[in-house]
Amino acid sequence: xxxxxxxxxxxxxxxxxxxxxxxxxxxxxxxxxxxxxxxxxxxxxxxxxxxxxxxxxxxxxxxxxxxxxxxxxxxxxxxxxxxxxxxxxxxxxxxxxxxxxxxxxxxxxxxxxxxxxxxxxxxxxxxxxxxxxxxxxxxxxxxxxxxxxxxxxxxxxxxxxxxxxxxxxxxxxxxxxxxxxxxxxxxxxxxxxxxxxxxxxxxxxxxxxxxxxxxxxxxxxxxxxxxxxxxxxxxxxxxxxxxxxxxxxxxxxxxxxxxxxxxxxxxxxxxxxxxxxxxxxxxxxxxxxxxxxxxxxxxxxxxxxxxxxxxxxxxxxxxxxxxxxxxxxxxxxxxxxxxxxxxxxxxxxxxxxxxxxxxxxxxxxxxxxxxxxxx
Numbered sequence: 216x217x218x219x220x221x222x223x224x225x226x227x228x229x230x231x232x233x234x235x236x237x238x239x240x241x242x243x244x245x246x247x248x249x250x251x252x253x254x255x256x257x258x259x260x261x262x263x264x265x266x267x268x269x270x271x272x273x274x275x276x277x278x279x280x281x282x283x284x285x286x287x288x289x290x291x292x293x294x295x296x297x298x299x300x301x302x303x304x305x306x307x308x309x310x311x312x313x314x315x316x317x318x319x320x321x322x323x324x325x326x327x328x329x330x331x332x333x334x335x336x337x338x339x340x341x342x343x344x345x346x347x348x349x350x351x352x353x354x355x356x357x358x359x360x361x362x363x364x365x366x367x368x369x370x371x372x373x374x375x376x377x378x379x380x381x382x383x384x385x386x387x388x389x390x391x392x393x394x395x396x397x398x399x400x401x402x403x404x405x406x407x408x409x410x411x412x413x414x415x416x417x418x419x420x421x422x423x424x425x426x427x428x429x430x431x432x433x434x435x436x437x438x439x440x441x442x443x444x445x446x447x448x449x450x451x452x453x454x455x456x457x458x459x460x461x462x463x464x465x466x467x468x469x470x471x472x473x474x475x476x477x478x479x480x481x482x483x484x485x486x487x488x489x490x491x492x493x494x495x496x497x498x499x500x501x502x503x504x505x506x507x508x509x510x511x512x513x514x515x516x517x518x519x520x521x522x523x524x525x526x527x528x529x530x531x532x533x534x535x536x537x538x539x540x541x542x543x544x545x546x547x548x549x550x551x552x553x554x555x556x557x558x559x560x561x562x563x564x565x566x567x568x569x570x571x572x573x574x575x576x577x578x579x580x581x582x583x584x585x586x587x588x589x590x
Contacts (some may be wrong), residue, residue: 231534235265235403236581237295237303239315242270244440245470248284250326252572253375254307254577259287261586263266267291268471269298269314272444284470291330293467302410305581320344324573327375327488328352329408330524330561331508332517335359343367344580346372346573349564370576373569374492378438380473381495381566395465396433401545403432404479405491406460406472408438410509414485419457419533422483422503431540437467437475440489481544482528483537489528494559497552499544500528523558527551 238258242248247270268290272281278292289558291434293301298314306315309324311334323403325334328351335355345368347353353369356362364371379385395497397403403426407415417440426434436456442449453466467475472489476482482493485505493500502525509518528551531540543552548553559566578585 226438235263236305237265237267237301237318238300238305238307238581239267239269239298239303240307240320240542241268241298241310241312241314242272242281243273243310243312244326244444244530245281245284246472247326248281249471250309250324250374250376251307251511252285253288253378254324254573255285255287257574257588258569258577259289263583264581265289265291267293267298267301267303269293269295270312271295272440288588300409301451305577307577310334311336313338322346322577322580324372325352327374328491329488330519330522331408331486331514332359332489332519333514335361336396337361337518340450343368344576345369346576348372348374349562351561352546366501371564372395372573372576373564373566375570375573376471376473377492377563378567380476380492381563383469384476385473387477390474393474394435394467394478396431396435396478400430400462401480402435402478403466403481403483404435404437404475404493405483406437406475406487407439407442408487408504408505408508409441409447409512410508410511412505412511414503414505415442417507418503418534419503420456422537423456423459423461423464425534425570426538426541427464428574432463432541434461434464435475435478437472437489440470455574466515473523491558491562494527494555495563497555497559499548499551500555501540501544502528502530503537504530504532514580521552523561527558539570 227529240251270281303318306318306321309326315321321342322344323339324346325348329350339361357364372524384513394402407413412435438452442452481499483501485503490500529540531537575585
């Protein structure tokens with residue numbers, strides 16, 4: 216009788232291992248979906264896995280827009296209550312949402328690493344696995360008391376969405392043509408962070424007017440997802456900037472910043488995570504000063520200006536000062552090269568290989584053999 220019960224349990228366990236796995240993922244912005252896309256593409260190809268999605272962007276009617284960023288087929292869309300009730304095998308989340316509370320394994324990823332540090336919060340402890348972007352993030356999570364040193368939940372993965380950029384696989388020529396930058400023309404990418412104290416709000420229009428007046432640069436603007444979300448912004452910044460009709464200034468189309476990074480010769484930002492990502496290319500970075508953002512209560516406990524912060528580039532404080540900063544960076548593009556390379560090595564764990572590591576970690580969590588993956 217005991218042997219029969221043991222055999223029954225073993226058969227039941229084997230049946231569960233053979234059963235299709237349910238993977239739930241969530242997102243609240245296009246960039247969050249783009250960060251998950253390299254991992255989701257691998258899961259979507261596996262007939263043993265069913266994908267479920269839940270999320271909200273510009274209201275629930277825009278779930279289709281979010282999914283379009285991933286260009287995935289065979290995805291089941293769930294409402295918030297349905298997602299919370301789903302008994303899934305794995306929950307994949309880039310923004311600390313707790314939709315997958317009934318999933319067996321909960322995995323947290325990140326949409327970027329900014330020195331604002333807002334994503335490094337205690338809610339991360341709710342997850343069973345935390346896919347770290349790199350050593351810097353690990354140190355900060357320990358320093359802020361979110362996780363103890365050596366916590367097994369912290370896994371070194373990297374950032375899958377940047378693999379192609381790190382390997383040089385993004386067609387820079389095509390990206391520059393898309394931006395309208397001619398041969399030999401300097402392409403300047405302006406990618407401000409989000410918030411009421413963002414440089415876009417405090418000096419953005421004046422800054423763009425200064426750059427447009429130069430006539431010797433092509434300016435490409437990459438707005439934050441929230442800048443074009445009426446639920447988060449009272450101003451439709453895309454429409455507002457298009458309405459100014461500034462020569463040599465264009466808006467980057469689509470939510471994926473990677474082609475814009477590839478196209479750019481110089482990046483202008485304030486406190487966005489794209490400044491860390493641009494370090495992978497070792498090209499000049501300019502920082503529009505945002506003292507009110509740094510003084511705000513929102514970031515007072517997590518802001519880190521000491522490790523890398525704005526040390527990797529030139530800071531200017533007023534729109535008219537951008538000319539001197541830009542000319543200095545073009546005359547000596549290697550001025551901050553050593554710091555940029557050090558920052559990239561610290562922020563990103565073995566860039567170019569993150570997708571493979573992430574997919575293997577997900578299959579281990581799902582207790583499935585991983586399919587063959589590209590080297």
